[in-house]
Amino acid sequence: AQSVSQHNHHVILSEAASLELGCNYSYGGTVNLFWYVQYPGQHLQLLLKYFSGDPLVKGIKGFEAEFIKSKFSFNLRKPSVQWSDTAEYFCAVTPSGNTGKLIFGQGTTLQVKP
Amino acid sequence: SAVISQKPSRDICQRGTSLTIQCQVDSQVTMMFWYRQQPGQSLTLIATANQGSEATYESGFVIDKFPISRPNLTFSTLTVSNMSPEDSSIYLCSVRRGGETQYFGPGTRLLVL
Numbered sequence: 580a581q582s583v584s585q586h587n588h589h590v591i592l593s594e595a596a597s598l599e600l601g602c603n604y605s606y607g608g609t610v611n612l613f614w615y616v617q618y619p620g621q622h623l624q625l626l627l628k629y630f631s632g633d634p635l636v637k638g639i640k641g642f643e644a645e646f647i648k649s650k651f652s653f654n655l656r657k658p659s660v661q662w663s664d665t666a667e668y669f670c671a672v673t674p675s676g677n678t679g680k681l682i683f684g685q686g687t688t689l690q691v692k693p
Numbered sequence: 694s695a696v697i698s699q700k701p702s703r704d705i706c707q708r709g710t711s712l713t714i715q716c717q718v719d720s721q722v723t724m725m726f727w728y729r730q731q732p733g734q735s736l737t738l739i740a741t742a743n744q745g746s747e748a749t750y751e752s753g754f755v756i757d758k759f760p761i762s763r764p765n766l767t768f769s770t771l772t773v774s775n776m777s778p779e780d781s782s783i784y785l786c787s788v789r790r791g792g793e794t795q796y797f798g799p800g801t802r803l804l805v806l
Contacts, residue, residue: 611793622799623736623785625694630792669735679724679789680751683735 581606583672585684592660593692600655600687602670609675612653614644618666626668629653630675640664662693695719695788697798705804706776713772714801716786721766726795727759730783739784742769776805 586601604610614626627638634646644655653670670684696719706712716725727739739759740748748761762770773780781804787795 613794615797623797625794625796628794671736673793675793679726679741679793679795680738681726681728681736681787681795683737685735 581672581674581682583670583682583684585668585670585687587687588685589688589690591690591692594662595659596691598655598657598660598664598689600668600670600689602653602655602684603651604653604670604672604682605651606672606674611673611675612644612646613671613673613681614638614642614653614655615669615671616666617669623669626655660689660691662691665689665691695722695790695796697786697788697796699784699786699798699801701801702799703802703804705806708777708805710776711772711774712776712803713770714784714786716769716771716798718767718788722788722790723766724789725763725769726787726789727761727769727771728785728787728797730785730800732781736785739771773803776803778805781805 583604612629615623616626617623627636629636629646637643642657646653668687671681673681698717700715725742728736730736738751739754740750742748742761742763744763744766760772783800783802785800787797
């Protein structure tokens with residue numbers, strides 16, 4: 580069955596530290612990849628997405644993610660986190676051409692200490 | 694993106710009762726989706742709702758428990774029937790825009806006592 584795995588469940592960083600959140604998926608075909616973010620008290624927002632082309636994609640608020648097909652990975656990165664990045668981050672996958680089912684990872688809670 | 698609203702935003706219900714959650718989108722969309730996020734867990738797709746056809750349910754979810762309506766291209770409802778404490782979750786609707794990108798509503802936080 581298709582699945583998404585996020586390696587870190589809870590990450591605590593100090594401001595200005597670099598961030599990398601791991602995401603791996605299991606699906607043999609072509610996929611579309613997403614990172615969503617849920618800030619405290621807010622609803623789920625799209626952070627960035629990858630459909631095709633340059634495997635390094637840039638999203639909002641200085642986030643980027645790299646698709647490595649050979650590793651079935653789509654890790655999220657940010658060079659310098661801010662306190663306002665405190666949130667829960669979800670990696671999600673949908674097979675290309677699929678009717679729309681998004682498969683989510685378990686989520687990673689990021690806490691940034693000021 | 695899309696502007697999506699849900700009603701109610703939260704509710705506390707007694708077991709055995711039913712709750713209908715509404716989802717309204719700012720413009721017409723073909724596909725709407727309903728997800729559940731149980732406490733401490735990730736999002737799981739309940740069903741896909743297309744206008745003019747029966748909803749398509751994922752494994753583990755049945756129409757009798759989660760009936761869905763899709764009367765037009767901007768609106769859908771999800772009913773959680775005969776509720777038990779295990780139904781306490783956040784229920785979210787989403788729509789697909791810009792190809793295969795989904796945008797989510799604010800969610801309905803349900804607590805069943």
